[in-house]
Amino acid sequence: MTKITTLFLSAALLTISNAAIAAPVNYAIDTPGMHASINFKVNHLGYSWLTGRFNNFSGDYQYDPKDLANSKINVKIDTKSVSTNHAERDKHLRSSDFLNVSKYPESSFVSTSITGTDDNMQVNGNFTLNGVTKMITIQASKVGEGKDPWGGYRSGFMGTTEIKLADYNITKDLGPASANVLLELHIEGTKK
Amino acid sequence: MQLKNQQYSYGWISIAFHWFIAVSVLSMFVLGLWMVELDYYSTWYHDAPNIHKSVGVLLILAMLLRFFWNAFNPKPKSLEGSALLRAIASTVHLLFYLLVLLIGLTGYFISTAESQPISVFNWFDVPAWFAPFEHQADIAGEIHELLAFTLIGFVVLHALAALKHHFRDKDNTLKRMLKPSLNDLEN
Numbered sequence: 001m002t003k004i005t006t007l008f009l010s011a012a013l014l015t016i017s018n019a020a021i022a023a024p025v026n027y028a029i030d031t032p033g034m035h036a037s038i039n040f041k042v043n044h045l046g047y048s049w050l051t052g053r054f055n056n057f058s059g060d061y062q063y064d065p066k067d068l069a070n071s072k073i074n075v076k077i078d079t080k081s082v083s084t085n086h087a088e089r090d091k092h093l094r095s096s097d098f099l100n101v102s103k104y105p106e107s108s109f110v111s112t113s114i115t116g117t118d119d120n121m122q123v124n125g126n127f128t129l130n131g132v133t134k135m136i137t138i139q140a141s142k143v144g145e146g147k148d149p150w151g152g153y154r155s156g157f158m159g160t161t162e163i164k165l166a167d168y169n170i171t172k173d174l175g176p177a178s179a180n181v182l183l184e185l186h187i188e189g190t191k192k
Numbered sequence: 193m194q195l196k197n198q199q200y201s202y203g204w205i206s207i208a209f210h211w212f213i214a215v216s217v218l219s220m221f222v223l224g225l226w227m228v229e230l231d232y233y234s235t236w237y238h239d240a241p242n243i244h245k246s247v248g249v250l251l252i253l254a255m256l257l258r259f260f261w262n263a264f265n266p267k268p269k270s271l272e273g274s275a276l277l278r279a280i281a282s283t284v285h286l287l288f289y290l291l292v293l294l295i296g297l298t299g300y301f302i303s304t305a306e307s308q309p310i311s312v313f314n315w316f317d318v319p320a321w322f323a324p325f326e327h328q329a330d331i332a333g334e335i336h337e338l339l340a341f342t343l344i345g346f347v348v349l350h351a352l353a354a355l356k357h358h359f360r361d362k363d364n365t366l367k368r369m370l371k372p373s374l375n376d377l378e379n
Contacts, residue, residue: 080327087305088241091329174232 024064024071027155027189031058035156035188038077046177052084052093054107061189063155065145068121071114075187077107079129097172104131109138118142123159129168136161138185153191160184194372197265200364201373206265209258210369214347216251217292220244221344224337245303246312252296259289271363281353284346291343298339301332 029036038054059075079101082093094101111125112135123138140159148154161183165171196203202210227240270278303310304320305328311317325331357365364373 083306085306087303087308087329090306091302091333094330172232 024062024067025153025155026062026192027060028192029057029059029061029075030154030188030190031056033190035154037184037186038075039184039186041182041184042174042180043177045175050084052082054078054081055083056081059109059187060192061187063189065118068114068116068118071111073109073111073114073123073125073187075109077109079105079107098130098170100130104129109136121157121159127163129163130170132168134163134167136163138183140185148190154188155191156186156188158184158186197268198372199266200268200271200368202268202368203265203372205261206258207369207371209254209261213251213254213258213292216247216254217343217347220247220251221340223247224340242311242313245299245310246315248296248299249310249312249318252293255289255292255296268368271357271361271365273357273361277353284350284353287346288343288350291339291346295336295339295343298332298336302329302336305329305332 036057038057039051040053041049041051044050054077056078057075059073061073062071064070079099080094082099082101083090084093093099096103099107107127107129109125109127111123113124114121115124116122119141121140121142123140124135125138126133127136138159138161140157143156143158145155146153162180163183164180165174166179194201194203195205197206223240223244227236227244230237230240270281273281300310300318301324304318305323307320307323309317309319354366354369357363358367367373
């Protein structure tokens, strides 16, 4: 074998092994076991934070530890499941003053590109809420990854972003301190 | 003072129930329509629903008491009117009880959907005893509003009928709901 052939062969092998290692892994967000949450907080009158969450959602993601650009995520949220632990407020949040859930029962996030590093990740994508779709960036980081004690494989992330309610056609006036909503996202996925 | 009903005459207790409940029902309807449109920064934003809920609970209690009071009292006989009109009148009376109770119940289901009690003027709490169905607050809310409009429709009919008795038939139907007749047979 000539040196050249060896070089070619090793290069080819390297490419294959690299591809094998770098293959993105598909995960389903562990909503059946609920190791995930979509939380939000809104300032109340400028005096405190009101927190809430969406109880029902589902999604999956692809994560490539070697190449973040090869990663993507897709989440669907059942807007009816909004909860702030207060029946009358939640009813109001579901009404056309806010989430208009009878008309827009689903909110979604579909990533378009992911950049940065595991510790400082920018997840860009289209966020749809109240029938309006806007590009947002979720500032995210990986929390951890590895085998679980039950024979599966998991990875987990957290992220935050801020949206302006008026951008999503939610115009009910809650006061100047409450124009924006902060989203706090925690997801854990089980390898498919 | 004539407290109990007689053959043709309402007693003071029945008259008091009638007007207390009539004023409450009408005020609750207006208050309910108004409070859901309030701005977040209105000073009434919290007080109006609290009053609505508190009066609602008391109204249901009054309606139940009234029901039992009626059971222990003679029902004054109808004046004038055909058999059909009398049947309509008593159906409407029965519907008033049914609708007020159902409106109260659906209101209760809205506020207690997530286990919070209803505070009646900070005097006592009506706890969230049970949560019978999914999407409870929304469904109960729709029914609450629909039944409220239905009730007001029958109230209008009831009031028109009373005015018809008073001005066209020129009988005692309306007057005997204002005070007990001195002579029970006068009508």
